[in-house]
Amino acid sequence: MSKSTASIRxxxxxxxxxxxxxxxxxxxxxxxxxxxxxxxxxKNLRKLRRDPRRFKWTEKYVKGGVRVKK
Ligand SMILES: [Zn+2]
Known part of the structure; x- marks a missing residue:
C-alpha cells in the first residue's frame, strides 16, 4: 500500500x-x-479502553499476546 497520499489516515x-x-x-x-x-x-478504543495488540482482527495484533509487566 502506498503512503504517498497526503490525506492518509x-x-x-x-x-x-x-x-x-x-x-x-x-x-x-x-x-x-x-x-x-x-x-x-x-468503542473499543474509547469506551472499553482495550489494547489493539490483543485482538486478532486488528493489524496491530501481536501473535501470542502482549507481555504485561507486573
Ligand atoms: Zn479500525
Missing part, C-alpha cells in the same frame, strides 16, 4: 487505512487526533 485502533470521508475523528484534550475506521474501533 490509519485507524488508531486496528491500524487499517481510513479512506477520506470515512471514519471518525477523535480530538483528545491534549490536541492529539485519533482516527477510527468504524464504530467498533471507536
Amino acid at each position: 490509519d485507524c488508531f485502533f486496528c491500524g487499517k487505512h481510513v479512506p477520506t470521508g470515512h471514519g471518525t475523528m477523535l480530538v483528545k484534550n491534549d490536541g492529539s487526533i485519533q482516527w477510527t475506521c468504524s464504530n467498533k474501533c471507536k
